[in-house]
Amino acid sequence: MILKDKNIVITGSGRGIGKAIAIACAKEGANIGLVSRTLEELTQTKEEIISHGIDTKVVVKIADITKYDEITEAFKTFYEELGPLNGIIANAGYSRMWATHEFDNEKFSQILNINILGVFFTFKAAYPYMKKDDKKNKARFIFTGSQAYPIAPIRLTAYVASKFAVVGMQKSMAAEYKNENITFNMVLPTQVDTRLLRGKSAGDGNKPDYVLNPWDLNDYYIFLLSDDANRVDNALIFTYDFNEVKKLLAGAPSGKKENWEVFKDYLEEKAPKIYENVKNLGKLVNFIISRLS
Numbered sequence: 499m500i501l502k503d504k505n506i507v508i509t510g511s512g513r514g515i516g517k518a519i520a521i522a523c524a525k526e527g528a529n530i531g532l533v534s535r536t537l538e539e540l541t542q543t544k545e546e547i548i549s550h551g552i553d554t555k556v557v558v559k560i561a562d563i564t565k566y567d568e569i570t571e572a573f574k575t576f577y578e579e580l581g582p583l584n585g586i587i588a589n590a591g592y593s594r595m596w597a598t599h600e601f602d603n604e605k606f607s608q609i610l611n612i613n614i615l616g617v618f619f620t621f622k623a624a625y626p627y628m629k630k631d632d633k634k635n636k637a638r639f640i641f642t643g644s645q646a647y648p649i650a651p652i653r654l655t656a657y658v659a660s661k662f663a664v665v666g667m668q669k670s671m672a673a674e675y676k677n678e679n680i681t682f683n684m685v686l687p688t689q690v691d692t693r694l695l696r697g698k699s700a701g702d703g704n705k706p707d708y709v710l711n712p713w714d715l716n717d718y719y720i721f722l723l724s725d726d727a728n729r730v731d732n733a734l735i736f737t738y739d740f741n742e743v744k745k746l747l748a749g750a751p752s753g754k755k756e757n758w759e760v761f762k763d764y765l766e767e768k769a770p771k772i773y774e775n776v777k778n779l780g781k782l783v784n785f786i787i788s789r790l791s
């Protein structure tokens with residue numbers, strides 16, 4: 499179990515991507531702090547973890563990440579019940595689509611508040627409780643970004659602004675905390691079958707093929723939380739690129755797919771652009787290979 503005894507808090511873990519990450523981290527032995535605004539959904543995530551027969555601690559706290567007092571109180575409880583925190587996943591997010599000139603003013607602010615201010619409040623509230631005393635086992639702060647950075651689809655101006663903003667925040671924070679044993683990394687998914695994308699149709703079995711399942715992202719987060727990623731900092735993991743890597747691994751001849759060292763030349767030849775995008779994350783490719791076998 500890769501995350502045995504690590505303490506991981508995931509915002510937005512009542513459904514969608516955050517719920518999938520929480521279950522995956524618990525299966526890897528981590529103790530989990532679950533937080534969102536909806537108690538019933540958090541309780542359901544906790545019950546699913548328990549139903550897998552996993553013997554870890556799961557602490558549930560409701561908090562709105564845009565309310566500093568609430569999220570501070572939640573992190574205090576996570577620290578008291580779990581101990582120093584090894585990983586924080588700032589995953590909670592929100593989006594709405596409108597033509598920009600018609601965008602509802604309140605909704606525009608709400609999207610920025612949840613996706614930017616909420617991430618800042620999450621970090622500020624978590625910081626005193628993060629385990630920052632071990633260079634060989636650094637604390638991890640992981641953002642859920644989006645392929646909206648850098649594609650910038652239309653009618654998503656508020657969301658795009660927020661997802662560009664967190665890339666800047668990560669860069670700045672990675673530099674600022676370089677000597678404090680905290681790393682900052684981001685997973686930037688393409689479209690995923692969750693309520694944010696498909697509303698109440700999420701999980702109905704009718705998603706288009708190009709839309710990922712929430713659990714398709716688990717390995718990226720587990721990697722970033724694992725010992726393998728202790729020195730990975732300010733990385734942007736675009737799930738599109740690694741999906742392509744997975745397809746190429748599936749088709750690669752034996753002798754070319756056992757590890758990054760033997761795979762990289764094959765990848766460079768078959769998909770030079772993908773190679774350029776992932777070449778600094780060979781450790782993640784190795785991790786993916788280890789999870790495939």
Ligand SMILES: NC(=O)c1ccc[n+]([C@@H]2O[C@H](COP(=O)([O-])OP(=O)(O)OC[C@H]3O[C@@H](n4cnc5c(N)ncnc54)[C@H](OP(=O)(O)O)[C@@H]3O)[C@@H](O)[C@H]2O)c1
Nearest residue numbers: 510512514515534535536562563590591689690692693694
């Ligand atoms: N789905 C996609 O296609 C996609 C693609 C790229 C990136 N993402 C990103 O993935 C992340 C997770 O989204 P998802 O797709 O899993 O959506 P989702 O199913 O709607 O889940 C969003 C989660 O965030 C929580 N949340 C929202 N506002 C909150 C607030 N103010 N305080 C606390 N928790 C809050 C929600 O719970 P409550 O509403 O109960 O609080 C819920 O648990 C987001 O950052 C999103 O931008 C999604």
